[in-house]
Amino acid sequence: MKFGVIGAGQMGGGIAQVAAQSGFDVVVHDQKQEFLDRGRGVIEGSLGKLHEKGKLTDPPEAVLGRMQFTTSLQDFADCDLVVEAIVENEAIKKELFRQLGEIVKPEGILASNTSSIPITALATASGRPTQFIGMHFMNPVPLMQLVEVIRGYQTSDDTARFVNETAEKMGKTPLSCNDYPGFVSNRILMPMLNEAIQCVMEGVAEPEAIDGIMKMGMNHPMGPLTLADFIGLDTCLAIMEVLHQGLGDDKYRPSPLLRKMVQAGLLGRKSGEGFYKYN
Known part of the structure; x- marks a missing residue:
């Protein structure tokens, strides 16, 4: 083949x-x-x-x-x-x-x-x-x-x-x-990452605590903010916008902090800084 x-x-x-x-x-x-x-x-x-x-x-x-x-x-x-x-x-x-x-x-x-x-x-x-x-x-x-x-x-x-x-x-x-917006993987994953970012914006907890709670409490191998940095915050924003536009429900609205970080060029691992700093 x-x-x-x-x-x-x-x-x-x-x-x-x-x-x-x-x-x-x-x-x-x-x-x-x-x-x-x-x-x-x-x-x-x-x-x-x-x-x-x-x-x-x-x-x-x-x-x-x-x-x-x-x-x-x-x-x-x-x-x-x-x-x-x-x-x-x-x-x-x-x-x-x-x-x-x-x-x-x-x-x-x-x-x-x-x-x-x-x-x-x-x-x-x-x-x-x-x-x-x-x-x-x-x-x-x-x-x-x-x-x-x-x-x-x-x-x-x-x-x-x-x-x-x-x-x-x-x-x-x-x-x-x-074929529906976000398919299955990103329709479920991205709103979770977006909600974690919203928690940072509202001062609910520090990024390390949010990631630690999801890792130890939910048995996730990687915390949501670490994962967002790994995927790229610009990619996360683009997918949230596809979900928001395609499904028309405000629960898919991208977090203003996510939008602001992308505007600032803080994209995660690929730019050297997102919710965490990378060498």
């Missing part, structure tokens, strides 16, 4: 790595060669660590040998499945899928790793809505078990079956849901 990935960043690189580990021939695309080189370096490092721990069935060079890195979308023409993992921007994704719909062979399936953008809207843009689906991998992809599989309004049973089987071949557990 030929597996395509658009985007060589944290998510795309992880998806590509797991696909190659699973024996698929993988094509990885990014806009610039420097992004591809950086992504390849991260994959090499990850494979090296897994090899040291004895968790790879093939040596790292064999896995890398199944991967092709490219800046040309034309290299996806004969892919059986292409997963998009680029910036969370609906207009940019729609334009990409419009191009892929014309390039990828007619029987090829297109999928998006989006965490909140409507699958049905992207499916329509692709021109092949029955062969379109959401494959929402969790971060970090090589370690996390779940793939949230999101059916658009016109996704066919054959498409859903193929994608579920592919996820299982990748060692993942696919769980299905329908």
